[in-house]
Amino acid sequence: MKIEVLVIGGGIVGLSCAAESAKNGFSTLLVERHESFGQETSSRNSEVIHSGIYYQPGSLKAKLCVTANHNLYKECERSGVWTKRCGKLIVAVTQEERKPLEELYKRGLANGVGELVLLDAIQAKRIEPYIKCCAAIYVLSTGIIDSHQLMKSYLSEAKSFGADFAFNVNFVGGERKNYLFDVRLRDTDGHLTTLEAEYVINAAGLQSDKVAQAFGINIDTAGYRLHYNRGHYYSVSPSKGKLISHLVYPIPLKHLVSVGIHTAIDKAGRVRLGPDHEYLDQSIPEIDWYKFDDTRKEKFLKAVQSYFPALQLSDLSPDQVGVRPKLKGSESEVKDFIIQEESVKGLSGLVNLIGIESPGLTCAREIAREVIRRIVDIS
Ligand SMILES: Cc1cc2nc3c(=O)[nH]c(=O)nc-3n(C[C@H](O)[C@H](O)[C@H](O)COP(=O)(O)OP(=O)(O)OC[C@H]3O[C@@H](n4cnc5c(N)ncnc54)[C@H](O)[C@@H]3O)c2cc1C
Structure with missing residues (x-):
């Protein structure tokens, strides 16, 4: 099986990436290890639409959050999300x-x-x-905001543009071969499947450093350890x-x-x-x-x-x-979101999303837009 965009992780960020990817005309598959979407951080938060007041000026958190705050209310009004x-x-x-x-x-x-x-x-x-x-x-x-409704609306939007979803499917490994990624997936019965993807979006939340590592990235050198x-x-x-x-x-x-x-x-x-x-x-x-x-x-x-x-x-x-x-073990440094297309590491087409803590719920759509911009830039 071959697809254009594989999204790993069905939290709010993976769902919004699937929606944006499918909307931009890419054949898209999202895999999620649980039986349904949003079983981890995306359903265990304060459900606040943040303003962007807290973050370092010029940081991704500040820029994306201010834009997201401006866009999200209007978007939710259109899609019926409370x-x-x-x-x-x-x-x-x-x-x-x-x-x-x-x-x-x-x-x-x-x-x-x-x-x-x-x-x-x-x-x-x-x-x-x-x-x-x-x-x-x-x-x-x-x-x-009703975060569950927001996730459901991203799921429906992604499906309406033709994205596919596979639940109870765990990403277990991948490597780049002949301009494509060979990705290994395991379902809950232990069956292993391999598929080819042109682009991979790592939206695995708390596991995103491990997913990056599974592509051969040294997460300590890259600064990705969570x-x-x-x-x-x-x-x-x-x-x-x-x-x-x-x-x-x-x-x-x-x-x-x-x-x-x-x-x-x-x-x-x-x-x-x-x-x-x-x-x-x-x-x-x-x-x-x-x-x-x-x-x-x-x-x-x-x-x-x-x-x-x-x-x-x-x-x-x-x-x-x-x-x-x-993205830090000590209390000494404020870290930004990492949105990294990995061409420099010889993994062109892999986009890692690491350290997507607050305001990640507010920014999910803007993060997805940023990810798709980077994919379109190299395609
Ligand atoms: C206490 C707390 C309060 C917060 N409050 C707010 C707030 O008020 N406002 C705000 O904007 N943000 C808030 N946030 C941040 C926000 O909740 C997160 O940024 C956002 O939910 C992250 O979404 P995600 O999709 O990246 O991660 P997740 O929701 O964790 O989704 C990742 C998904 O990847 C899946 N996955 C992992 N590994 C694999 C694999 N190998 N194969 C397949 N699937 C895999 C997981 O099962 C999971 O479903 C808060 C966070 C916390 C912890």
Whole structure:
């Protein structure tokens, strides 16, 4: 069997790549190791449409996120995917946090994030009466989305342009031979199939470094090795959840390890808190990554009570765990998304997507457009 574009991974990024690829006229096949799409990071996140305020000016994260925020609401309106432009407050709780808040505001302006307003304590209280702060940034363009619906719409779009999907199929290896990739796939019964692909898009999320390695790339030399960083969510009792109507975020952690434990609101109006951050010991088996560790309740309460004092320990119940594919082992450096067409490594036509952490859900369509641009450039 021979196809033009093989997409490895059926999360939000793989699905959007399949849609863009098929729309551009390439014969497209997406393979996903689970029985359905979106079983990993794409269904374990805050479902926030980010504005682009946080990221280094000029970085892919900043550029793609600002564009994505602008395009995604309109796209979802057309495709019937639920979104809500609920807005977000980033709060300075102490006087010391005013300076980093102002720096963040300037960064947002530098990135071209529209509709940013600096608020004093009284103005912030008018918007969120139960939130305590001495100043805040009001980011009007931030919103929330039904991520499952978005994935379904990318799947339908890809199918409408003729893309094929193979679930329960694991990519196990590949090499470049005679201007094509020979790709080995194994189904859940253990059957091995080989197919030829002109282009391969590695959208394997948490496994994307291993997929790159399977094509013979040295992931340490290339800087592709991933470090797994786990984040827990607690849900908030409805009686306290109804006291807030915006997303509320603290000042982000240094070097953007995390944007901090914030409030997240879903389509049903349910409020969650999270995610925290913790690098996973590489020896922990994948099956245990998503086990909820309830020993962190007090830590969550302390973090969130600083800006949402009405919250009590009894308001929190365990929700879910997500895992970030981080491109760093230390907290010293902010890494960008890697979108790399691998001609320089002798693997022309392989596009690796590595370290697609937040804002990857927001940016999925823009990442896919970037990937297809790179494929079209070499075709
Ligand atoms: C805690 C948390 C909160 C977040 N919050 C937000 C947010 O609010 N807003 C936002 O924009 N982003 C957010 N993100 C980031 C966003 O969720 C991710 O960037 C996005 O979901 C990544 O999608 P993906 O398709 O790359 O990866 P995934 O969803 O992980 O998909 C990868 C797929 O590849 C498959 N796969 C892996 N290996 C193979 C193989 N060998 N063969 C076949 N299939 C394979 C997997 O089974 C999986 O389905 C958050 C992330 C986390 C962890």
